[in-house]
Amino acid sequence: MTLIRAAVCHAFGEPLKIEEVTLRAPAAGEVEVTLEAVAICHSDISYIDGGWGGGLPAVYGHEAAGIVTGIGPGVTGLEAGARVIVTLIRACGTCVDCASGAPVYCSSAAPVPPSLTGADGRALVKGLKCAAFAEKVVVDQSQVVDVGGLAPEAACLLACGVPTGVGAAVNTAGIRPGQNVVVIGAGGVGLNAIQGARIAGAARIIAMDLEPSKLEDARTFGATDGVLASEPKPWKAIRALTGGRGADHVLVSVGAIPAYDVAMRLLAPKGTVYAVGMPHSGDTVSYEPVIIAATGQGMRGSLMGEVVPKRDIPWIVELYGQGRLKLDELVTGRWTLDQINEAIADTRSGKARRNVIVFRGASPGGTGPAGLAADQALPG
Numbered sequence: 346m347t348l349i350r351a352a353v354c355h356a357f358g359e360p361l362k363i364e365e366v367t368l369r370a371p372a373a374g375e376v377e378v379t380l381e382a383v384a385i386c387h388s389d390i391s392y393i394d395g396g397w398g399g400g401l402p403a404v405y406g407h408e409a410a411g412i413v414t415g416i417g418p419g420v421t422g423l424e425a426g427a428r429v430i431v432t433l434i435r436a437c438g439t440c441v442d443c444a445s446g447a448p449v450y451c452s453s454a455a456p457v458p459p460s461l462t463g464a465d466g467r468a469l470v471k472g473l474k475c476a477a478f479a480e481k482v483v484v485d486q487s488q489v490v491d492v493g494g495l496a497p498e499a500a501c502l503l504a505c506g507v508p509t510g511v512g513a514a515v516n517t518a519g520i521r522p523g524q525n526v527v528v529i530g531a532g533g534v535g536l537n538a539i540q541g542a543r544i545a546g547a548a549r550i551i552a553m554d555l556e557p558s559k560l561e562d563a564r565t566f567g568a569t570d571g572v573l574a575s576e577p578k579p580w581k582a583i584r585a586l587t588g589g590r591g592a593d594h595v596l597v598s599v600g601a602i603p604a605y606d607v608a609m610r611l612l613a614p615k616g617t618v619y620a621v622g623m624p625h626s627g628d629t630v631s632y633e634p635v636i637i638a639a640t641g642q643g644m645r646g647s648l649m650g651e652v653v654p655k656r657d658i659p660w661i662v663e664l665y666g667q668g669r670l671k672l673d674e675l676v677t678g679r680w681t682l683d684q685i686n687e688a689i690a691d692t693r694s695g696k697a698r699r700n701v702i703v704f705r706g707a708s709p710g711g712t713g714p715a716g717l718a719a720d721q722a723l724p725g
């Protein structure tokens with residue numbers, strides 16, 4: 346049992362409250378990670394807003410990195426002192442989906458045991474299976490991947506935003522060299538889908554966003570072209586850029602329904618739309634099936650980039666080390682845990698790529714270096 350500080354959600358749509366809560370020790374198959382950095386993802390905000398329901402009080406946060414400081418019985422391949430990322434991919438390893446190489450869709454029905462208790466003695470809901478808006482987490486060993494000496498602010502992005510975008514392009518879409526790709530939304534996930542398309546060898550990588558400045562951002566991450574989403578008929582611009590055919594792949598990185606409305610119109614014959622961003626529950630879009638039937642087009646989802654963490658995280662780290670994948674440039678704001686509501690407001694404004702809460706030696710105010718070294722030793 347350890348007393349830690351956490352940002353607790355007591356009511357949907359209201360600011361999180363920083364409170365002292367109790368973290369239990371890791372049970373069999375679990376590890377404790379002392380967090381160094383956690384990024385704010387739009388999925389956290391969807392939960393905070395009540396867009397996906399769920400119980401309260403809850404602690405969210407799922408894009409985290411830190412140091413292993415506790416190991417439960419039966420954990421293999423992890424040692425205290427290792428720097429790891431903490432993801433929401435909790436995989437049993439033995440169900441049909443895990444055995445088919447899709448741990449993000451693990452169909453094990455095992456419940457996620459709570460790990461935090463509030464000051465009033467009630468268990469807190471472990472939001473997104475991590476509860477990482479807190480100084481420490483206890484999670485299943487499958488949720489943790491060793492990232493070597495990677496600095497914590499870059500590392501935490503590998504827990505959600507980076508694999509969600511890169512994986513959607515490489516794993517789900519399986520982009521082939523020479524194909525044409527549209528990425529709708531040039532934020533934290535969209536920029537990584539653009540990086541994935543570049544790594545996969547796409548010919549045209551066309552960013553679409555409402556903000557002209559984000560289209561410029563997109564070019565620095567590998568987009569070859571930009572189209573404003575506010576254009577009255579954006580499909581005309583997409584066709585002009587793709588030899589009249591349209592795109593082989595359209596990756597929708599945002600949850601906004603107008604983006605899903607337009608996406609199918611951007612496709613080439615046999616092209617596919619990928620739902621990567623997560624709309625709120627109950628949001629709907631309508632399509633004309635005859636068009637899909639006549640063109641061989643389709644739509645499919647991509648959760649967390651269908652990443653296989655132990656396979657994909659190491660090569661993403663390797664490409665970063667070679668300068669072939671950007672991570673540092675994704676972080677546009679650094680905050681302390683006490684500033685989390687300001688950091689969330691800044692993320693809502695749409696200006697940020699990623700806002701990161703830094704737990705040790707952070708410089709307050711949202712900008713500037715946080716003063717963490719990659720090899721920083723942590724006291725037990």
Ligand SMILES: [Zn+2]
Pocket residue numbers: 386387388389407408505506
């Ligand atoms: Zn996320």
Ligand SMILES: [Zn+2]
Pocket residue numbers: 436437438439440441442443444450451452453
């Ligand atoms: Zn499974």
